[in-house]
Amino acid sequence: MRVLVLFAHPAQRKSSINTAMATAARALKGVTFVDLYAEYPRFSIDVDREQRRLMENDVIVFQFPVFWYSTPALLKQWQDLVLEYGFAYGPQGKKLGGKQTLACVTTGGSKSDYSDNGGNRRAVEHFMYPLEQTATLCGMDYLPPFVLYSANHLDDESAQHHIRSYPQLLTALRDDRLDLARVRTLPTFGSSELNDLMRN
Amino acid sequence: MEGLAFYALCYLAAAVLAVIVSQRVGLGSVVGYIAAGVLIGPVFQISVAGSGYLEQFSEFGIVMMLFLIGLEIDPQMVWRLRDKLLGLGGLQVVGTIGAITAAGIGLGFTSQQSLLFGFVAALSSTAIVLQTLEEKGLLKSDGGQASFAVLLFQDLAVIPMLACIPLIAGSGQGDSAGHGGTALLTDLPGWASAVLTLAAVGVVVAAAHYLSRPIFRTIALLGLREVFTAAALLVVVGITVLMSAVGLSPALGAFLGGVVLANSEFKHELQNDIEPFKGLLLGLFFMTIGAKIDPEILLANWSTVVTATFGLMVIKALVLLPLAWFFRVRGPAGWLFALGLAQAGEFGFVLLTIGGDRGLLSPTTVSVSVLIITSSMVLTPVLFALSNRIVIMLEKRGRNQRRADQPDQGTVILAGVGRFGQIVNRMLLANGYKPVVLDYRADVVDNVRKFGVKSFFGDAGRPDLLDSAGLAHAALLVVAIDDPDRATEIVAYARRSNPDIQIIVRAYDRLHHYKLLDAGADHIVREMFDGSVQAAGMALESLGMHPYEVEKRKAVFVEQDTAGLARMAKLVDVDTPAASNPDFVAGFNDIGKVIENAMMGYRSGYDEMVARGWNAPDAGSIHVPKSAGIDLPS
Numbered sequence A: 001m002r003v004l005v006l007f008a009h010p011a012q013r014k015s016s017i018n019t020a021m022a023t024a025a026r027a028l029k030g031v032t033f034v035d036l037y038a039e040y041p042r043f044s045i046d047v048d049r050e051q052r053r054l055m056e057n058d059v060i061v062f063q064f065p066v067f068w069y070s071t072p073a074l075l076k077q078w079q080d081l082v083l084e085y086g087f088a089y090g091p092q093g094k095k096l097g098g099k100q101t102l103a104c105v106t107t108g109g110s111k112s113d114y115s116d117n118g119g120n121r122r123a124v125e126h127f128m129y130p131l132e133q134t135a136t137l138c139g140m141d142y143l144p145p146f147v148l149y150s151a152n153h154l155d156d157e158s159a160q161h162h163i164r165s166y167p168q169l170l171t172a173l174r175d176d177r178l179d180l181a182r183v184r185t186l187p188t189f190g191s192s193e194l195n196d197l198m199r200n
Numbered sequence B: 001m002e003g004l005a006f007y008a009l010c011y012l013a014a015a016v017l018a019v020i021v022s023q024r025v026g027l028g029s030v031v032g033y034i035a036a037g038v039l040i041g042p043v044f045q046i047s048v049a050g051s052g053y054l055e056q057f058s059e060f061g062i063v064m065m066l067f068l069i070g071l072e073i074d075p076q077m078v079w080r081l082r083d084k085l086l087g088l089g090g091l092q093v094v095g096t097i098g099a100i101t102a103a104g105i106g107l108g109f110t111s112q113q114s115l116l117f118g119f120v121a122a123l124s125s126t127a128i129v130l131q132t133l134e135e136k137g138l139l140k141s142d143g144g145q146a147s148f149a150v151l152l153f154q155d156l157a158v159i160p161m162l163a164c165i166p167l168i169a170g171s172g173q174g175d176s177a178g179h180g181g182t183a184l185l186t187d188l189p190g191w192a193s194a195v196l197t198l199a200a201v202g203v204v205v206a207a208a209h210y211l212s213r214p215i216f217r218t219i220a221l222l223g224l225r226e227v228f229t230a231a232a233l234l235v236v237v238g239i240t241v242l243m244s245a246v247g248l249s250p251a252l253g254a255f256l257g258g259v260v261l262a263n264s265e266f267k268h269e270l271q272n273d274i275e276p277f278k279g280l281l282l283g284l285f286f287m288t289i290g291a292k293i294d295p296e297i298l299l300a301n302w303s304t305v306v307t308a309t310f311g312l313m314v315i316k317a318l319v320l321l322p323l324a325w326f327f328r329v330r331g332p333a334g335w336l337f338a339l340g341l342a343q344a345g346e347f348g349f350v351l352l353t354i355g356g357d358r359g360l361l362s363p364t365t366v367s368v369s370v371l372i373i374t375s376s377m378v379l380t381p382v383l384f385a386l387s388n389r390i391v392i393m394l395e396k397r398g399r400n401q402r403r404a405d406q407p408d409q410g411t412v413i414l415a416g417v418g419r420f421g422q423i424v425n426r427m428l429l430a431n432g433y434k435p436v437v438l439d440y441r442a443d444v445v446d447n448v449r450k451f452g453v454k455s456f457f458g459d460a461g462r463p464d465l466l467d468s469a470g471l472a473h474a475a476l477l478v479v480a481i482d483d484p485d486r487a488t489e490i491v492a493y494a495r496r497s498n499p500d501i502q503i504i505v506r507a508y509d510r511l512h513h514y515k516l517l518d519a520g521a522d523h524i525v526r527e528m529f530d531g532s533v534q535a536a537g538m539a540l541e542s543l544g545m546h547p548y549e550v551e552k553r554k555a556v557f558v559e560q561d562t563a564g565l566a567r568m569a570k571l572v573d574v575d576t577p578a579a580s581n582p583d584f585v586a587g588f589n590d591i592g593k594v595i596e597n598a599m600m601g602y603r604s605g606y607d608e609m610v611a612r613g614w615n616a617p618d619a620g621s622i623h624v625p626k627s628a629g630i631d632l633p634s
């Protein structure tokens, strides 16, 4: 399977966990890694090129930090422009039908913040609903999101663990080794569950 | 040594003084130098001892000027101007030679002498005219380009003229020829000297082409600046010595050397090295001319000098004017061209001197002729003023002769379609707007027209042209010309005659920005600013910064700089020079400090501004919703 990672992060400092994840992902063979903020620093997205990339791949991964319960602005712009009528949806559309989509997100909030009694009053997958419905409308196969909570105060070990797991997840998708049936039973999954979700 | 220092003192002091005065009065530096020469020569009698010895030096000024003109020869430009160069230039030279020779014979000179006068009169002063055109910003106008082409042709025509003088003199008064005597050539028959001329020219061309490059490259690799300068001078002096040895004009050789080196990679180095020497030595040349003015001869012949000067200029103008018309240089451009070139030039001095050395002319005739040339050169500013007068008169009469087209009325007027205006024009066209385009370069207008753009020839600085382009009803005026003062005038005029119009204008620098603001511009674009910010951004990106980070930094920089510009606007008084306005200086220093802080590492302010809104929150802050910090709706 050909994997496309669309990465959106407007402030890629060295300390950022997403930057480390991106560096690991960029090095993988058979995975096309796109840094959207680097390619379109002025938000003028090349729609034809983006559509071509989507067509050339089977798995579409969105990697981003959660900003105000949503995607960073450029990724929203990407959706608005690239998922055109006649391409992604509509009678002549559905060109993306059957492709798998996966959101790989990091949140500032902790796991308990994202619970019915937590400060955010909902679990994180609820905030991904627009993305889920967008994928569904386009006939894509939406997988439960891969989440890292409390991204701003991780201890070193869990940070390293997540940074290692991310490329493992991507290669598993590439080699079709992820047990999708089991993944679909979960609301979200994280690096600690990843080992159990692999087929051998 | 003392003597040398004393002469240097006198010459330099006189030069500095006279040139400052003459520039202030608006007569240009050449007249100033000649005046300085008059001061040290006839007036204070200082030069008598020194000038003969300095004269040799000063002739290097002419040689270097021709070398530099040769270096400037750009094949493309020559090709573009080929009609004017060959047609207009050629007919002008031939026509003037014919007219003056006839006049000379009519006045009782021999045909050889008259022909020499014709040669002398056919040449105009490249040094004065080019400088004046440049100072007035007219070099790129149609009249300016035509003048340039003709001057170039004349400078080339000097070469065969110089080669001809031995032939004329040889067939004429043979007895007195050769009294100068050091050169090989004078003892040879005419045909042999012509052959030798060609051989020497061949040597210069071949040496410049094959020898110079490896030598320059070696020196450039050594990295010694002053040795390069020495080598550059060596080229010019070497050519001079070689040419003098065969009795040929060093100027000719230098010009050829320059042409051969024009497309060498060392062209700009050579230019920079020779330029200051040329400037000074050319000044010295004009000073020696002034110093040689003999008051006795002047007093004895003043009426001849006055009438001949007047006659010379009238004849030259009468030859130039119809030719200009014939070559479609008409109206204001035609007058500028015909009057601007109506004086005689520095090469006249050279030709006369050689003619004198060859015994073609008596010393007195040479002196009187030098005086005539000098007065015609001194009168050049008057000629330019006269052409200006005539242009204004023509405009007042407002009808025929006006070469400027009558543009259509439009809602968008674009003044200037050079590199800047072209982009504006293309964007407007691409978006369905059809600006009325004005430019004073006919070739540019023709080119743009080929692409179907409504464009009109004419100086956008002329109120009547702006008016007929529809200024009164236009919604937008874009001023994209590269002449700052003129741009300011246009803006001021446009604002006066149409208070509602939007004006976008290209600014040269900060000070110009303020002037434009004062003149009533709505939007001012600093011409280099965006491009430079772009380059700075690329620099940061090449150094490894993330492109979006670069974008943020550029945005903040532009914002800050623009804000600084606006803050300063209140302090500027466009009529006081910036440096003598204490408020402005203080404000500028203030901005300077901010920039310095940013540059020298105290960049926290700048960094903070860049980071705002993009930074990850401090650890923990996003946990706040746990009901403590933020009030959540229940």
Ligand SMILES: Cc1cc2nc3c(=O)[nH]c(=O)nc-3n(C[C@H](O)[C@H](O)[C@H](O)COP(=O)(O)O)c2cc1C
Residues within 6 Å of the ligand: A009, A015, A016, A017, A018, A019, A064, A065, A066, A067, A068, A069, A070, A106, A107, A108, A109, A110, A151, A152, B613, B614, B615, B616, B617, B622
């Ligand atoms: C503008 C902005 C909005 C944010 N909104 C949220 C949010 O709604 N929920 C949340 O859990 N974290 C939020 N965060 C925290 C980021 O998700 C967190 O800093 C990021 O995932 C850390 O990843 P990084 O180290 O790669 O930058 C926000 C951060 C920023 C800068």
